[in-house]
Amino acid sequence: MNDPVEKPLLEDLRAEMAALAGEFGEMASARWELARLEIAADLRSVRRLAIRWLVAAAAAVAVLPLLAVALAGALAGCGGIGMAGWLLLVAAGMSLLAIVIAWFAWRRFRRNFVGLRETFEELGEDLVWLNEKRECRETPE
Secondary structure, eight states, X not given: OOOOOOOOTTHHHHHHHHHHHHHHHHHHHXXXXXXXXXXXXXXXXXXXHHXXXXXXXXXXXXXXXXXXHHHHHHHTTGGGOOHHHXXXXXXXXXXXHHHHHHHHHHHHHHHHOOTTHHHHHHHHHHHHHXXXXXXXXXXXX
């Protein structure tokens, strides 16, 4: 009369699915937080680059004409080159300097830019983990 209480047939499967759903929820939450942090860091990096480029451009716009005229006036007649020639040489040198500053800012930006790299790596590892979990469930014990 004392029959042993039998467990429902799918109870283990339900428990496993609930645990998997919980782990997946935690994983998704962690991945979202990582993506949010990486995007915030990248936005700060883009903002710093834009500010530096704007400062460099403003400095060039404000100072370049004054320096070019002053330097060309001081050098006029040296080496047989008139003021217009010196203005052209000074302008070329200042343009080259602006290009070099912008290029170094761009290199620094590219070196520090993450672009969700870590998020995609983590998602790839998660896919490997999910495939291993699926394979473990499919193999008979």
